Structures are given as C-alpha cells and as structure tokens.
Amino acid sequence: MLIAIPDLLDAATLANVRAIIDAAPWVDGNVTSGHQSALAKRNEQLPEDGAAAREAGKIVLDALAASPLFFAATLPLKVFPPLFNRYGLGQTFGTHVDNAVRVQRGRDFRVRADLSVTVFLEDADRYDGGDLVIEDLFGEQRVKLPAGHAVVYPSSSLHRVTPVTRGRRVASFFWLQSMVRDDAARRILFDLDRSVQSVAAVRGNDDADVIRLTGVYHNLLRRWADA
C-alpha cells in the first residue's frame, strides 16, 4: 500500500530544513548502501551522524509526531533517524529492495524496515526526472509529490529513482518498524480507522456503534501489535 501524507512540512518548516541541509557538506550516497544497492546508486547524501542531518532530522521527526495520518497509516514502533539525499543531473538509483534491518551507525539501535518513507524537499516544477517508481501488485506506481509532502510504501517493494534530467531532486528518506509487521493487517486497520473516524464525525463519539467499532479497532490492534 502506498500512502501519501500531504503537507507533512508546512512552508516555513520546509524552508528551515532546506536552509540547514543546503548549508551542510554532502558526500557520496554510497556510504549508506548495502552491496547490491551500491551498484545501482548514484546520488549525494548528508553524513548521517553529522550535525545538519541530526538537526533537520529532528524537525522531520517532530512533523511526523504531529501527523495523525502518518500514525494511522504506519503505526510506528521505531523510526530510523531521517537521512537526506539529493540527485543532480543524470543521477539515479536503480531498482532495488531496501535492506531488511537498519542499524544506526555507532549506536545500539536497529530498526526492521517494514516501511520506507520519502519526504520531498524540492518543488516538483524545479526538476525533471527523479520520479520514485514503486512496483506493487497493481503494477508500477510513479510518485513525485510537491515539496513538503511524503509518501510511505512497503520496504519489501522493488523501487527506483529515475535519472534527473533537469535541476536537482532533494529529499529526506528513512525507514520504520511498524507495531504491525504485516502489510495486509496494517491496511485493514487503516481502512477501519478511517471509516470509524468518518462515521463518528456524523454520529458522534458517544454513538453505541461508534463505541463498538472503536473497540473492534483496538482489539484487532491488540491481537496484531508488538509494542
């Protein structure tokens, strides 16, 4: 399941993130790659233990924490500290699957990558190419969202970033371990959550069916969640 999170960063927050990362030194993106993806990846990245990545990453994490849609869609247990990359002219990331487990450098912190997140940090009309192409059961999904928007997709999916042909693509990317490991179970919970919210908006939170359905949501989450 692909889920777009519109306006994760507002304009002021986006500008703040860009000011921090644009002023920082960038390095070859292959410093974070596994062996297979290193063969396919040509981009630049902020050093993950650098001050700029930490500062900008904290801003992204704060925005995630303030997004009910992000929480409902991902049911996050552990979130890897956000990283930042950019693709200049001709740069690309060929088809790959993300590593199953991500270990934070120098720390005893590891995340099973259930979901991958990209936060777009450049206006879509300022670059050509640089599409995130994700293969799922319904074929290829091509994703290029406005700056400040995010997309969440299964880390198990084959995906790539097409070559940039004009301008520069700038993004934050990271992985998270969900409380609900199974993508299909998480999808059921997300659909139920959205429907309960819309029924509650009409009938009120104290409606007997809304209360029972809310109970169903939490009892399914109780069966499926690791916390």
Ligand code: NI
């Ligand atoms: Ni990837």
